[in-house]
Amino acid sequence: MSESQPNEALIDLLALLAFGELQAFDRMAADARLAPDLHRRAVLCEMAASEIGHYRRLVDRLAVLGADTETAVEPFLDALEAYHDRTQPKDWLEALTKAYVGDAVADDFYREVATCLDEADRHLVLDVLHDTRHYEFAAAEIRAAIADDPKVANRLSMWARRLVGEALSQAQTVAATGPALIGLIAMSAPDQAGIIGLFRRLTDQHTRRMTAVGLNN
Amino acid sequence: MSESQPNEALIDLLALLAFGELQAFDRMAADARLAPDLHRRAVLCEMAASEIGHYRRLVDRLAVLGADTETAVEPFLDALEAYHDRTQPKDWLEALTKAYVGDAVADDFYREVATCLDEADRHLVLDVLHDTRHYEFAAAEIRAAIADDPKVANRLSMWARRLVGEALSQAQTVAATGPALIGLIAMSAPDQAGIIGLFRRLTDQHTRRMTAVGLNN
Numbered sequence: 212m213s214e215s216q217p218n219e220a221l222i223d224l225l226a227l228l229a230f231g232e233l234q235a236f237d238r239m240a241a242d243a244r245l246a247p248d249l250h251r252r253a254v255l256c257e258m259a260a261s262e263i264g265h266y267r268r269l270v271d272r273l274a275v276l277g278a279d280t281e282t283a284v285e286p287f288l289d290a291l292e293a294y295h296d297r298t299q300p301k302d303w304l305e306a307l308t309k310a311y312v313g314d315a316v317a318d319d320f321y322r323e324v325a326t327c328l329d330e331a332d333r334h335l336v337l338d339v340l341h342d343t344r345h346y347e348f349a350a351a352e353i354r355a356a357i358a359d360d361p362k363v364a365n366r367l368s369m370w371a372r373r374l375v376g377e378a379l380s381q382a383q384t385v386a387a388t389g390p391a392l393i394g395l396i397a398m399s400a401p402d403q404a405g406i407i408g409l410f411r412r413l414t415d416q417h418t419r420r421m422t423a424v425g426l427n428n
Numbered sequence: 429m430s431e432s433q434p435n436e437a438l439i440d441l442l443a444l445l446a447f448g449e450l451q452a453f454d455r456m457a458a459d460a461r462l463a464p465d466l467h468r469r470a471v472l473c474e475m476a477a478s479e480i481g482h483y484r485r486l487v488d489r490l491a492v493l494g495a496d497t498e499t500a501v502e503p504f505l506d507a508l509e510a511y512h513d514r515t516q517p518k519d520w521l522e523a524l525t526k527a528y529v530g531d532a533v534a535d536d537f538y539r540e541v542a543t544c545l546d547e548a549d550r551h552l553v554l555d556v557l558h559d560t561r562h563y564e565f566a567a568a569e570i571r572a573a574i575a576d577d578p579k580v581a582n583r584l585s586m587w588a589r590r591l592v593g594e595a596l597s598q599a600q601t602v603a604a605t606g607p608a609l610i611g612l613i614a615m616s617a618p619d620q621a622g623i624i625g626l627f628r629r630l631t632d633q634h635t636r637r638m639t640a641v642g643l644n645n
Binding site: 230233236237240241243244248249250252253256257259260261263264266267270280281284 | 447450453454457458460461465466467469470473474476477478480481483484487497498501
């Protein structure tokens with residue numbers, strides 16, 4: 212982020228990411244109970260555990276910026292919690308689809324926004340996004356389940372559409388709550404064509420991911 | 429463990445520890461929601477996350493011994509789950525007291541049993557026991573709560589007694605389920621005086637811990 216840019220947007224962004232890590236930890240830890248065996252349960256627990264190291268890095272960076280994470284995230288809490296409250300997986304495959312679809316859309320978005328940050332903060336944001344291994348594990352499980360029973364594809368496709376709908380609704384509330392964040396997005400997509408391009412890229416990546424595991428957009 | 433000793437007891441012990449890690453992760457991740465603020469919530473999440481690395485080390489060692497963790501732990505599942513089902517904390521202080529009192533008694537026991545293992549396995553067992561930092565955090569929270577409201581000491585003392593009672597009941601079931609484990613205990617406490625000594629040491633350490641935070645045994 213350039214020197215002339217106030218820290219407000221950066222603090223909003225890092226606080227959102229930090230609380231997102233804590234929520235992802237909480238959710239994956241709970242979803243691990245849905246696993247069909249101990250091996251898979253442990254993989255989800257490991258995915259959850261990796262979020263906590265990321266949380267600590269974000270909180271430390273926020274402290275350097277003079278921000279308290281709890282205070283910084285407070286305005287966004289309702290929107291962030293509403294998403295998870297409205298998208299509680301009923302079974303193991305819904306839990307993995309949520310990680311595969313929902314987390315990936317959020318990661319793609321943060322990756323786009325990161326392009327307008329200073330190098331150190333850009334690296335921090337890119338580092339704390341989800342590990343590719345996690346997506347590969349989720350993708351392999353979804354593919355195997357569809358191969359086993361093709362009807363699963365329809366159910367999970369509908370679930371994925373609901374996840375994206377809820378994520379967009381939450382993103383709008385977040386954007387309305389933190390106007391400084393809009394400034395960041397505007398920096399990475401400075402005109403209307405740029406913003407349309409940003410959303411097209413996010414949509415394209417999402418469609419590719421759905422197709423890759425046999426889900427219909 | 430000496431060469432003449434079959435691996436059965438070692439496998440039982442490592443499987444118990446491994447599943448204990450997974451359960452501790454699950455429980456602390458859930459208890460983190462009881463935290464009064466984000467900072468404390470994150471500390472409990474971090475305590476939970478550290479259990480998962482330990483789980484992986486135990487599973488890897490079990491694989492080297494030719495044992496599948498899921499199969500090995502199966503006979504003990506009911507006893508291990510009964511303990512947690514019967515001791516669900518109602519609030520943040522009960523959750524911390526459970527970590528401080530319950531985990532510590534189990535750790536002391538495993539530390540005693542570890543003395544009769546080969547060096548490599550003894551180090552593994554000692555490494556995966558809970559971090560002193562965790563106990564210090566829990567102890568500081570309990571002490572502060574009692575300083576703030578002395579009546580808390582009575583309530584938590586009663587809770588701690590219940591925890592120890594449930595842990596002993598669970599330990600008896602585990603011992604009855606895995607007779608090979610009794611062999612291990614007998615090795616570390618080869619006569620009746622030895623076993624009485626073992627239980628006296630466990631009791632003394634527990635009493636010291638209770639007194640250290642202002643709880644009554």
